[in-house]
Amino acid sequence: MKILVCISKSPDTTSKISFTDNSTKFDENGVQFIVNPYDEWYALVRALEIKESNGGNVTIISVGSAGDEAVIRKALAIGADDAVRIDADPTDAYFTAMQIAEYAKSNGFDLVLTGKETINYNGSQVGGMIAEALDQPFVSLATKLDVNGSTLTLEREINGGLEVVEVNTPAVVSCAKGMAEQRIPNMRGIMAARTKPLNVVAAVAVDQMTTYVNYTMPNAKSACKMIDPSNMDQLVEFLHNEAKVI
């Protein structure tokens, strides 16, 4: 089975978020970048497990500039046979998805995996867009994935419950918590990642469909009102009369 795993870089979860250029750009100053956790912990690790039990090939793909290769190498250290970097700034989900779909079309994969969303833009867009461009079924937010020949059996979250579904490959799946356990790369993996093939592919011309015009920060909270732990009637009273939430 040939698997393509889409990864995105995202700021470390402890990063302080701020913006520059009149609040139009994310301030990368002093920010550590990591592989987006959903892509790494669930999509990539499950792809590797499938390869380990069924054989096949795992390719990592990311749309980004040369500076992003450090993050791609981090993903290669966990496993994967090779990586592809589409040489372009990932300006929006549509642009990014069309680049990946183009590569997938000309290289033929049985399975394309993404994380359920990135932790910076939280769009949950790229997987569904790739699936539509490839005219393949899409299983979103899968929490379990088993392969049996050309049939995939998956569990996925649905509104207020869980569903067990089956699709035939080729297909696109977005991966959520439950699918696999995070793997910590070992020294051998890190050494091997340095020499694994990382192919750079030119981007195709695609229009950007959305623009982030600017950013704002949430209003600071006013001081917290402290309530005596023995007086929960007072808390209920505040929630009812002051906050008006119950």
Next chain:
Amino acid sequence: MSVLVYINSKNGLHKSAFETVTYGKKLGDVTVITTGSLSADQLATLGNYGASKVLVDRSVEGDDDQQLTRVIANAADRCSANTLIFSHDLVAKAVAPRLSVRLKAGLISGAIGIPSSDGTVPVNVFSGKAFGHVKVNSARTIISLLPNSIQPEENGSACSVEDFSGNAGSAGVKVLSTKKPEGEIPLPEAELVVSAGRGLKGPENWGMVEDLAAALGAATACSRPVADIGWRPHHEHVGQTGVAIRPNLYIAAGISGAIQHLAGVNGSKVIVVINTDPEAPFFKAADYGVIGDAFEVLPRLTEAVKKFRASNH
């Protein structure tokens, strides 16, 4: 402007449906597209929130992403919609991106408000640590609205309901079985949430959390380590790498308030923190704080809520 609102009516009509119709009504003339077997009388009630018409394709029973994409695209053409609205739930996360490609329409997902005068729509970014203001560069727009972002408004009367054939085609995803926990309130849509963390010491102590949730009519949630160790199911894990929620009330007991946890819950309107440690970072993000032992405070709060509910509400 013609607005098409997709509503998932498989399990009846919920608040998220009323929110999206209300939202659409603020932008233009609303047609609703839905599938399944809900009666015309029930669907007609969407008119109360501002829909002028409901189209229903009875041939589609499930949530297959390719079938829904075809039906919604055909409905959009039928009513010449230039804006499509979804509730940002699990079905929308599969279907809206497909439609974006099919209709060449820019997709704004995770919207938390209506477009402002400059045409940008506010969305959550960095898992709720900041807001982005997004515009589309295409003729058509798709907006996927986070639940609990706007209040439903009743301002109309029942509307017409029409059977519609959206040429759904065949399903690519075959559903083998469905598990639905009975009586549970889905977390992303919940208005009230009671959440607990490692401070509760073990899964056997969650009765206190469930009792308070039951007294309030709230959903339950937890911090990541609690789900990771298996004390609670994964779908209750809130935060940057779990579910992002924006309820009216979030009560957190025995949760320290790490930055990754706050990211998923700081959209809550009111936050109550119960913690033994006065230095717990969560107090900085709270509206009401109780320094105390959750094992004593939670049952006491449950009693106070029951008393309050019994007396007047």
